[in-house]
Structures are given as structure tokens and as C-alpha cells.
Amino acid sequence: MSIPAEAAAAIVAAGRRMDALGWVPATAGNISVRLGPDRIAITRSGRHKGMLEAGDVMAVDAAGAAIEPGARPSYETLLHCGIYRRFPGAGAVLHGHSVANTVLSRRAGDAIRLAGYELLKVFPGGPTHETAVDLPVLDNDQDIARLQAALDALWDATPEPPPGYLIRGHGVYVWGPGMDAAMARLEALEFMLLCHLEEGRPMR
Ligand SMILES: CSCCC(=O)C(=O)COP(=O)(O)O
Numbered sequence: 111m112s113i114p115a116e117a118a119a120a121i122v123a124a125g126r127r128m129d130a131l132g133w134v135p136a137t138a139g140n141i142s143v144r145l146g147p148d149r150i151a152i153t154r155s156g157r158h159k160g161m162l163e164a165g166d167v168m169a170v171d172a173a174g175a176a177i178e179p180g181a182r183p184s185y186e187t188l189l190h191c192g193i194y195r196r197f198p199g200a201g202a203v204l205h206g207h208s209v210a211n212t213v214l215s216r217r218a219g220d221a222i223r224l225a226g227y228e229l230l231k232v233f234p235g236g237p238t239h240e241t242a243v244d245l246p247v248l249d250n251d252q253d254i255a256r257l258q259a260a261l262d263a264l265w266d267a268t269p270e271p272p273p274g275y276l277i278r279g280h281g282v283y284v285w286g287p288g289m290d291a292a293m294a295r296l297e298a299l300e301f302m303l304l305c306h307l308e309e310g311r312p313m314r
């Protein structure tokens with residue numbers, strides 16, 4: 111299946127931006143866009159996200175199976191599928207490995223409370239800088255299906271989960287209705303995490 115040019119271009123541009131910001135070292139990170147009810151465009155596994163070309167983007171179905179026989183999507187494809195399945199409004203998903211999200215997730219308990227930041231306004235639901243967002247932190251797991259099951263259990267128990275989560279010692283997942291919104295949320299989140307890190311704040 112050929113990927114619509116604008117979807118591939120959005121993924122390539124997002125990879126370059128995340129790389130420029132130092133959030134996707136080596137071949138870390140993965141990026142996707144929802145193409146339709148049963149189609150997702152996602153980065154192939156093992157590609158450097160700062161050097162992506164349109165051919166580094168491939169299609170999978172809603173269960174994460176490659177449309178093109180033999181093609182190898184991101185190892186973490188099931189986490190993207192889990193987001194699109196749970197949140198019908200999600201149109202793009204970004205995953206990165208920044209220093210801030212890695213260090214803070216290693217220190218944290220099961221959530222990091224972000225409170226009092228002006229940039230919380232970038233998150234949905236109209237929070238003001240006076241509200242708080244509890245960003246979930248899940249233990250890392252190489253069994254991605256099991257990790258997604260832990261996320262589904264968490265989301266089942268959380269009425270309005272924020273559009274992101276951390277995986278301990280690994281990285282962040284953030285989503286939005288489209289790539290621009292997902293990137294804005296990622297940038298806001300990384301900024302707040304960096305502030306947390308600079309302040310040396312205790313974790314929840
Ligand atoms: C070299 S980073 C280890 C794998 C990972 O966490 C990641 O984000 C990239 O995996 P992918 O299969 O999407 O390239």
C-alpha cells in the first residue's frame with residue numbers, strides 16, 4: 111500500500127524536529143499517523159528518526175500487522191495501535207527518548223504530577239495553569255502486548271487520562287488529533303519535564 115504523501119511528509123518532518131531537539135538518539139523513537147479506520151502509517155523499525163525518507167514509512171492495520179508482506183514496522187507498533195483503538199480522536203502519535211523523560215521516569219512512582227505550569231494549557235480539557243495533570247509512568251517491558259495490556263487496565267480505571275504517558279527508563283508517548291497538535295503537546299510536556307528536572311523536584 112502506498113502511503114499518502116502528506117502523511118509520510120508529516121512523519122518525516124516530525125522525526126527531523128524531534129532529532130533537532132535531541133529526543134530521538136540513535137534509532138530511538140517511532141512516529142505514526144492514522145490513515146483510516148483500519149490503516150496506520152508508521153515508521154519502519156530501526157530507522158534514525160532524524161534521517162527519515164518517505165520510504166521509511168509503511169502501513170499497518172489496526173492490529174499492527176504489516177500491509178506489505180515481510181515489512182517490519184516499529185517494534186512498538188502495538189502501543190500506537192492501542193492509542194488509536196482507545197482514543198478515536200487520536201490522529202497522530204509521537205514517541206521519543208529524551209534525557210528529561212528518561213531520568214524523571216526512572217525516579218518516579220506510578221505518576222508525575224505536573225502542576226502550576228502555564229504550558230498545561232496545551233493539554234485538552236481546558237486546564238488552566240492552576241490545574242494539575244498526573245502523567246502516568248509504567249514499568250518498561252519488552253513484551254509490548256503485555257505493556258499495552260497494562261495501559262488498557264490503567265485507562266479503564268482513569269476517567270479522562272491525559273494524552274500521554276511515560277515508560278520507565280525508556281521514553282514518552284504523546285498523541286493528538288493531528289501531527290501539529292501531537293507535536294505541540296510533546297513540546298509542552300518535554301518543557302515541563304525539563305523544568306521538573308532542573309528544579310530537582312521530588313516525584314509523586
Ligand atoms: C534503539 S532504541 C530501542 C527501541 C526503541 O525503544 C524505539 O523507540 C525504536 O524502536 P523502533 O522499532 O520503532 O525503531
Ligand SMILES: [Zn+2]
Pocket residue numbers: 138139140186205207280281
Ligand atoms: Zn522506544
